[in-house]
Amino acid sequence: MTKPIISIRNVTKRYPGVVAVDDVSFDIMPNEFFALLGPSGCGKTTLLRMIAGLETSGTGDIIVDGHNMEGVPANTRPVNMVFQSYAVFPHMTVRDNVAYGLKVTGVAPADIAPRVEDALEMVQMSAMADRKPDQLSGGQRQRVALARALVKRPKVLLLDEPLSALDAKLREHMQLELARLQQVIGITFIIVTHDQDEALSMADRIAVMEKGGVRQIAGPEELYEKPHSRFVADFIGKINLIDATVSGVSKAGVTCVANGLGTVIVPHDGAASGSISLAVRPEKLTLSAEAPPPGSGISAKGVIRDVAYYGDVSNVFVTCDDGLELAVNVQNDRAAAGLLENGREAYASWHPSDTLILQE
Amino acid sequence: MARRTSIRGPLDYGKSPWLILFGFVTFIVLYAPIAQLIVFSFNDSKRNIVWRGFTTKYYAKAWNDASLVEAFTNSITIAVMCTVIATIIGTATALWLWRFRFPAKAAVEGIMALPIVIPEICMGVAVLVLYSRVGHWMRGFESGPIYWWNELFSIWPLNLGAITAAHIAFSFPFVAIVVRARLIGFNRELEEASKDLGASEWQTFWNVVLPFMMPGVVAGALLSFTLSLDDFVITFFTAGPETNTFPVKVYSLVRRGVSPDINAASTVLIVITLVATIIAMRMQAPSKSEG
Numbered sequence: 001m002t003k004p005i006i007s008i009r010n011v012t013k014r015y016p017g018v019v020a021v022d023d024v025s026f027d028i029m030p031n032e033f034f035a036l037l038g039p040s041g042c043g044k045t046t047l048l049r050m051i052a053g054l055e056t057s058g059t060g061d062i063i064v065d066g067h068n069m070e071g072v073p074a075n076t077r078p079v080n081m082v083f084q085s086y087a088v089f090p091h092m093t094v095r096d097n098v099a100y101g102l103k104v105t106g107v108a109p110a111d112i113a114p115r116v117e118d119a120l121e122m123v124q125m126s127a128m129a130d131r132k133p134d135q136l137s138g139g140q141r142q143r144v145a146l147a148r149a150l151v152k153r154p155k156v157l158l159l160d161e162p163l164s165a166l167d168a169k170l171r172e173h174m175q176l177e178l179a180r181l182q183q184v185i186g187i188t189f190i191i192v193t194h195d196q197d198e199a200l201s202m203a204d205r206i207a208v209m210e211k212g213g214v215r216q217i218a219g220p221e222e223l224y225e226k227p228h229s230r231f232v233a234d235f236i237g238k239i240n241l242i243d244a245t246v247s248g249v250s251k252a253g254v255t256c257v258a259n260g261l262g263t264v265i266v267p268h269d270g271a272a273s274g275s276i277s278l279a280v281r282p283e284k285l286t287l288s289a290e291a292p293p294p295g296s297g298i299s300a301k302g303v304i305r306d307v308a309y310y311g312d313v314s315n316v317f318v319t320c321d322d323g324l325e326l327a328v329n330v331q332n333d334r335a336a337a338g339l340l341e342n343g344r345e346a347y348a349s350w351h352p353s354d355t356l357i358l359q360e
Numbered sequence: 361m362a363r364r365t366s367i368r369g370p371l372d373y374g375k376s377p378w379l380i381l382f383g384f385v386t387f388i389v390l391y392a393p394i395a396q397l398i399v400f401s402f403n404d405s406k407r408n409i410v411w412r413g414f415t416t417k418y419y420a421k422a423w424n425d426a427s428l429v430e431a432f433t434n435s436i437t438i439a440v441m442c443t444v445i446a447t448i449i450g451t452a453t454a455l456w457l458w459r460f461r462f463p464a465k466a467a468v469e470g471i472m473a474l475p476i477v478i479p480e481i482c483m484g485v486a487v488l489v490l491y492s493r494v495g496h497w498m499r500g501f502e503s504g505p506i507y508w509w510n511e512l513f514s515i516w517p518l519n520l521g522a523i524t525a526a527h528i529a530f531s532f533p534f535v536a537i538v539v540r541a542r543l544i545g546f547n548r549e550l551e552e553a554s555k556d557l558g559a560s561e562w563q564t565f566w567n568v569v570l571p572f573m574m575p576g577v578v579a580g581a582l583l584s585f586t587l588s589l590d591d592f593v594i595t596f597f598t599a600g601p602e603t604n605t606f607p608v609k610v611y612s613l614v615r616r617g618v619s620p621d622i623n624a625a626s627t628v629l630i631v632i633t634l635v636a637t638i639i640a641m642r643m644q645a646p647s648k649s650e651g
Contacts, residue, residue: 089568
């Protein structure tokens with residue numbers, strides 16, 4: 001088994017009155033594209049800055065490539081960072097910015113020039129090497145920040161919300177670009193983001209953080225299909241959460257009484273007891289005018305309250321009994337035509353195996 | 361029929377005749393005395409009230425007036441020494457206030473700004489009282505081993521030390537405030553990025569923080585130079601018979617009537633300040649836009 005490039009062991013960071021990072025432990029493998037995902041204030045940036053050595057006085061161990069980073073200052077750690085503001089030095093040209101990290105660490109001048117040119121080539125900024133940052137667009141500045149970090153040949157590249165300042169089109173482009181770069185260079189990338197789409201589309205594995213703790217670490221698909229908690233289920237994509245109480249567990253699954261659905265049996269291969277949430281993604285639901293045949297799954301009768309049209313799909317909100325609100329994604333095909341009208345009665349139904357049981 | 365009132369945009373103030381007139385009057389009030397001073401420095405008249413023809417002889421006269429030249433040299437020397445030291449102290453103070461958190465920081469900032477707000481006359485008296493105290497104390501050692509100290513400080517330019525010290529005291533807070541204001545716009549991530557890229561604390565300061573501060577430092581230096589050059593009140597209290605500065609000298613001459621050689625010397629001073637200002641502004645110009 002390969003050794004992890006980064007091991008986070010019981011890392012905790014307290015600020016007066018807040019625990020920014022709360023006893024976090026996980027490993028990141030070499031060549032992994034790893035994302036720290038969570039809402040603002042969840043501690044993801046603090047954790048990244050601790051890895052970079054910019055945030056000190058935390059407890060626990062951060063081990064990079066087998067070396068404990070305890071007491072190692074930021075300027076000697078084998079990691080480099082792309083800052084949220086890019087932090088491109090305004091008084092230096094693009095080339096000088098990229099060369100800076102090599103100059104200050106005493107790399108021989110003869111070695112600096114080719115390495116800088118290579119790095120600029122890699123991010124397609126060679127043509128603008130002599131420009132000053134104020135002559136560059138946001139996306140170009142970001143490329144400079146990337147080249148500046150990569151030219152140092154770090155073992156791990158840290159990216160703090162690297163795409164948040166870009167417009168939507170450019171962001172999408174840079175997502176692909178970053179994923180491509182990571183594959184070409186073959187080093188570990190750790191990206192901090194609050195954008196779940198960004199994390200899902202780029203990362204090999206994602207750590208979802210909340211209130212300083214890691215709630216779940218998994219690949220994008222597993223995270224989406226099998227979230228462990230209400231928080232993760234709700235944070236990654238959209239999901240219907242239905243309150244329920246367990247009344248029995250059998251081989252067939254968990255029998256429970258759900259709000260607005262009555263008694264349902266959901267396949268589940270773990271323990272479940274007390275109050276739980278049934279979770280089902282909007283795209284797993286189907287909407288029909290007629291009641292589905294009995295025994296074909298879980299269904300609820302309701303009234304269409306709102307239709308949000310997105311071209312290819314519509315997000316339909318159905319109000320059912322007991323105040324149960326269900327979101328349904330409907331493909332805008334021929335079957336949907338005529339059905340999607342506010343105030344119309346409809347049945348939302350889904351297969352029991354598409355239902356997740358969330359205990360926490 | 362066209363509408364009588366033309367609609368003026370917020371930036372069309374140049375179209376209002378009253379505003380143009382007001383601006384013109386302001387300009388005249390500000391610059392007419394200076395223009396007159398310069399023009400009359402070339403006036404061929406002893407009493408310098410009526411224009412009697414062009415001459416540059418008063419420049420020669422001023423140049424040959426040893427006491428005037430000495431006062432002038434003293435002023436420039438004091439201003440240069442004061443600028444160098446006040447800029448260093450002021451910049452260091454600004455960095456300190458910007459960089460560190462410590463108890464009673466607000467109080468320290470307030471006290472630091474005191475020399476700016478307290479009346480100059482009070483400052484002058486205070487400095488005089490302090491210096492006479494120090495002088496009294498020093499005389500006690502006249503026969504002792506510290507006597508060489510007094511000797512040393514009667515040699516030029518060290519004999520200007522007293523005035524220079526007073527000038528530094530009132531001008532360094534100006535430098536500190538200007539540099540501090542500049543530092544507020546500094547993106548802390550630049551500093552972190554520098555360290556992340558392998559630079560030491562010192563390298564980061566020289567390569568990243570200082571270039572960013574530079575316009576503020578230059579502006580502060582210029583401010584302290586001009587403040588020192590034209591200070592009268594505090595200098596008046598601290599100047600001795602051997603250590604006259606230009607403003608104090610001009611004051612003593614003016615009491616005997618304004619002669620064109622004072623105009624000439626003043627014109628030279630204006631030109632020097634103007635050139636210094638232009639150089640400083642040129643230095644600031646390239647770093648106009650920061651990301």
